[in-house]
Amino acid sequence: MKKTLLTIVTGLFFAGIFTVSSGFQTKTTQKEVNPPEGLITIPDNVNTILQNKCFDCHNSKSESMKAKMKLKIDHLATLKKKKIISKLDNIAEAVEEKDMPPKKFLKKYPEQALTDEEAKTLIDWANNTADELMK
Ligand code: HEC
Numbered sequence: 001m002k003k004t005l006l007t008i009v010t011g012l013f014f015a016g017i018f019t020v021s022s023g024f025q026t027k028t029t030q031k032e033v034n035p036p037e038g039l040i041t042i043p044d045n046v047n048t049i050l051q052n053k054c055f056d057c058h059n060s061k062s063e064s065m066k067a068k069m070k071l072k073i074d075h076l077a078t079l080k081k082k083k084i085i086s087k088l089d090n091i092a093e094a095v096e097e098k099d100m101p102p103k104k105f106l107k108k109y110p111e112q113a114l115t116d117e118e119a120k121t122l123i124d125w126a127n128n129t130a131d132e133l134m135k
Contacts, residue, residue, distance in 0.1 A: 032074045033050070033051075038077025039077060039079075039081060039133070042077065042125075045121060046125045049114070049121060049122055052112075053114055054073060055074075058073045059074050060075055070090070071087060071090065084130075084133060085134060091122065092126035095122050095126075096119075101113065101114070
């Protein structure tokens with residue numbers, strides 16, 4: 001009897017850990033940035049860069065009010081066409097001018113800078129997607 005109880009408790013414990021850890025993993029999945037009703041679908045390679053280098057500040061639950069007001073990556077696809085185009089233009093410009101990620105932040109976390117290749121991928125994606133939407 002004792003053993004059965006122990007098995008159940010241990011089982012529940014591991015089920016709990018599993019739920020929590022898979023919860024963390026799904027925090028930043030493709031689904032969140034690509035809602036089914038969205039006008040655009042952010043491709044995997046772009047999503048990876050956005051998740052790694054931009055998402056922490058630019059998501060709808062971000063603690064940075066300023067960053068959130070300018071761009072919420074997880075809401076981008078759900079905006080109206082005109083809005084998406086203007087956000088994409090802002091992204092291309094911010095990356096091109098090396099304004100993002102913010103310089104102050106990069107002083108502390110230099111490894112969070114975009115590589116030249118990542119910057120190019122983001123700029124090309126933003127420009128091409130904006131062009132597509134304008135057709
Ligand atoms: C450390 C937090 C942080 C990170 C990381 C970050 N941003 Fe920002 N971002 C901000 C803040 C804060 C603002 C608002 C700046 C302001 O209002 O002066 C902003 C503003 C912007 C804007 C609006 C610029 C405009 O036209 O006014 C864009 C677009 C943007 N970020 C894109 C990005 C992209 C793309 C990345 C990743 C490559 C990124 N950000 C990474 C904090 C961040």
